[in-house]
Amino acid sequence: MKKLVLILVAVSLSLACMAKTSDKKTKEWLYDIECAGVGAQGTYLVKVYSYSNVQSKAQKQAVKNAVHGVLFKGVMGKGRECNSQRPLVKSDVASQHEDFFKNFFAEGGEYAKYASATGAPETSKVGSQYKVGVVVSVQKDQLRRDLEEAGIIKGLSSGF
Amino acid sequence: MKRILIFVTSLLVAVSAMAESHAAKPTLMVVPSDAWCNENGYMQEFDNQGTVELIPDYKKALQSDQNLMLAISKINEMMADRGFPLKDLESNLKSISNRTAEMNMTTSKSGSTIAQSPMDMLKNTAKADIIIQLGWSVTSNGPKQTLTYILRGLDSYTDKQIAGASGSGAPSMSADVPVLLEEAVMDKMDEFAGRLDDYFNDLFSNGREGVFEIRVFDNGSGIDLESEYNGMELSEIIDDWMNQNTVEHRYSQSEASENYMLFEQVRMPLNDVNGKAVTAKSFADQLRKYLKNTFQIESKTANRGLGRAYLIIGEK
Numbered sequence: 001m002k003k004l005v006l007i008l009v010a011v012s013l014s015l016a017c018m019a020k021t022s023d024k025k026t027k028e029w030l031y032d033i034e035c036a037g038v039g040a041q042g043t044y045l046v047k048v049y050s051y052s053n054v055q056s057k058a059q060k061q062a063v064k065n066a067v068h069g070v071l072f073k074g075v076m077g078k079g080r081e082c083n084s085q086r087p088l089v090k091s092d093v094a095s096q097h098e099d100f101f102k103n104f105f106a107e108g109g110e111y112a113k114y115a116s117a118t119g120a121p122e123t124s125k126v127g128s129q130y131k132v133g134v135v136v137s138v139q140k141d142q143l144r145r146d147l148e149e150a151g152i153i154k155g156l157s158s159g160f
Numbered sequence: 161m162k163r164i165l166i167f168v169t170s171l172l173v174a175v176s177a178m179a180e181s182h183a184a185k186p187t188l189m190v191v192p193s194d195a196w197c198n199e200n201g202y203m204q205e206f207d208n209q210g211t212v213e214l215i216p217d218y219k220k221a222l223q224s225d226q227n228l229m230l231a232i233s234k235i236n237e238m239m240a241d242r243g244f245p246l247k248d249l250e251s252n253l254k255s256i257s258n259r260t261a262e263m264n265m266t267t268s269k270s271g272s273t274i275a276q277s278p279m280d281m282l283k284n285t286a287k288a289d290i291i292i293q294l295g296w297s298v299t300s301n302g303p304k305q306t307l308t309y310i311l312r313g314l315d316s317y318t319d320k321q322i323a324g325a326s327g328s329g330a331p332s333m334s335a336d337v338p339v340l341l342e343e344a345v346m347d348k349m350d351e352f353a354g355r356l357d358d359y360f361n362d363l364f365s366n367g368r369e370g371v372f373e374i375r376v377f378d379n380g381s382g383i384d385l386e387s388e389y390n391g392m393e394l395s396e397i398i399d400d401w402m403n404q405n406t407v408e409h410r411y412s413q414s415e416a417s418e419n420y421m422l423f424e425q426v427r428m429p430l431n432d433v434n435g436k437a438v439t440a441k442s443f444a445d446q447l448r449k450y451l452k453n454t455f456q457i458e459s460k461t462a463n464r465g466l467g468r469a470y471l472i473i474g475e476k
Contacts, residue, residue, distance in 0.1 A: 038343045038347045039346075041346055080306075081330045083327060083347045084351070086354045141241060155242060155243045156242040156360070157185070157244045158243075159182065159183055160185035160186075160360075
């Protein structure tokens, strides 16, 4: 019985530790993002490769990473299939509104309403961690409009 | 107390003037590119003083090509979503046609028609400050079709390309041209809007770019650009005025003779001291007033949209 308790404690501790590492990876924004085709009007269809020790965490991280990528990194093109896209937010704007984006990407934050994962994730093992590719549809037009309304980014017609 | 009231009132007036100072919004219009019109047979002959020239026939293109309407409508929709609705080419052509018909039919009780100068007639064409030229072509390789798409934003006055997006889509066996075209517009429009945004940012930082032509009326008054005032030639006076009134003294004098001066890459401020939007015409009017008030020289100004103006010296 004592042994079983010890094993259970050890397993839960290691799982917690792995989950923490996954969160850390998300916080460090370790991911790759590329387009995955032309999405429906107002959306980007992107493929995000997230790095995680826990496979199950990947899908959740992928959505957060996809929104982050569309906002700050931009989307890499994929041959003739789809075009590269610029980030919606310029780097100086990101640092000016650090608190806004901290809340935006917090657990249960607003980011989740702008993206959804589609299809089954693709998993491969890279060293000690998993590289999980998930196709995500990001509602970039709605995201841009909301950020414009919040005064975070300026619209194309602002100033006129 | 009275002083405080006056101070507060003037402060409020100044703040509201600042808050309302917006730059004049450029107009944008999508038109099929000349190359696309030529390739698809939508050209018309135009007699330019004895020389036959080919010009695009937009009306025929719009009436005959459904894909063109689809692409223009999609681009209009996406730009409107960004708060930048475009002038519609088809509506613009219709309104020109209606306006011309109305003008021709309107007479006074004594039978006089509406006065129209040759300049008025010349200006009566579909125009916008920024013309977005659209073109595409489809190449087939066996059962596969590939669409190549070009979108170019051109400043009507400086003739510079200010934004662009182009490329070929993935070869497709199943999708037809309208689907490939719609995909291309959706895929490339954000890149185009991003470049347009860069152009607008440059405009806000460095002023609107314009072209100014100075000409002289051949009316026997004896005034030309080499006439001297206070020991300076008129061309030098105008050049000095440009230097003092452009943003960071940015302009270039491309051509100069006793009858003609051409200023290009002239950076005009977006707003004047009262917060009013500056256009090429109002900028040229400032020069006209300066010449009139300081040297008693009469001149006339005319414009072509927001970014090109003429100042003709000698009389009104």
